[in-house]
Amino acid sequence: xxxxxxxxxxxxxxxQAGLEKRLCGTAAAILGKPEDDGLLRLHAERLCLPxxxxxxxxxxxxxxVNGSSEPCAQLLVSSIxxxxxxxxxxxxxARFFEFLTKELNLGQDRIIVRFYPVEPWQIGKKGTVM
Numbered sequence: 001x002x003x004x005x006x007x008x009x010x011x012x013x014x015x016q017a018g019l020e021k022r023l024c025g026t027a028a029a030i031l032g033k034p035e036d037d038g039l040l041r042l043h044a045e046r047l048c049l050p051x052x053x054x055x056x057x058x059x060x061x062x063x064x065v066n067g068s069s070e071p072c073a074q075l076l077v078s079s080i081x082x083x084x085x086x087x088x089x090x091x092x093x094a095r096f097f098e099f100l101t102k103e104l105n106l107g108q109d110r111i112i113v114r115f116y117p118v119e120p121w122q123i124g125k126k127g128t129v130m
Contacts, residue, residue: 002079004055012059024053084117
């Protein structure tokens, strides 16, 4: 169950409608987590559905990246078991940057991606923990 938080100083009017859903679908494909809106092909036999991904998009924030308040964004990715190693995150990072640069029309130097591994007991769901 990945959690994504996309923060940006871009105004909401500059973000295309449905960004949160496209972010969920992209993250499901990148992280190999199921989603529900349809099937996405990850590898030859591995399928991914987009519903177990949770996303929050926060536009219009006061923020700076690399000391500059020019248009920028930060993506926080928290998940159980798929963001715990440098090797995994190098691959994830490249793919998230590809999505974000196109979606937000920002250069790679204006985007930061932060990965946080979490344990099942750190996520509450349906009155208990995962």
